[in-house]
Amino acid sequence: MAEKSDTDWQAQLTPEQFHVLREHGTERPGTSPLNVEKRDGVFACAGCGRPLFSSDTKYESGSGWPSFWRPLEGAVETTTDRSHGMTRVEVHCAGCGGHLGHVFPDGPRPTGMRYCMNGIAMKFEPGSET
Numbered sequence: 001m002a003e004k005s006d007t008d009w010q011a012q013l014t015p016e017q018f019h020v021l022r023e024h025g026t027e028r029p030g031t032s033p034l035n036v037e038k039r040d041g042v043f044a045c046a047g048c049g050r051p052l053f054s055s056d057t058k059y060e061s062g063s064g065w066p067s068f069w070r071p072l073e074g075a076v077e078t079t080t081d082r083s084h085g086m087t088r089v090e091v092h093c094a095g096c097g098g099h100l101g102h103v104f105p106d107g108p109r110p111t112g113m114r115y116c117m118n119g120i121a122m123k124f125e126p127g128s129e130t
């Protein structure tokens, strides 16, 4: 895939999406309509459209961000993030490299992981098969 420049991304994304996906921003908790999204479907990357999470793995973590216990196979990659004086595991899209959120080891079974995502970095596609 061809690398997109910041200018390309700015033309495609809203300023808020650009801030999260391309500048490792974080949306304010509780602001994403995807927090209360309960329908069956797929959560896809807002940058490249790659399917990232199934509604089957979404749960209410109480964090104010859409949370999942497992991504779709091969959908995301992780890196260690040492910004803000913390060591966290950053989650980004395997398709376009866009920043999605972080993963923490305090999720529910069966994985025990909490994928804490920025809703603005994703698009919900109701009814899609995974």
Ligand SMILES: [Zn+2]
Binding pocket: 045, 046, 047, 048, 049, 050, 093, 094, 095, 096, 097, 098
């Ligand atoms: Zn992507």
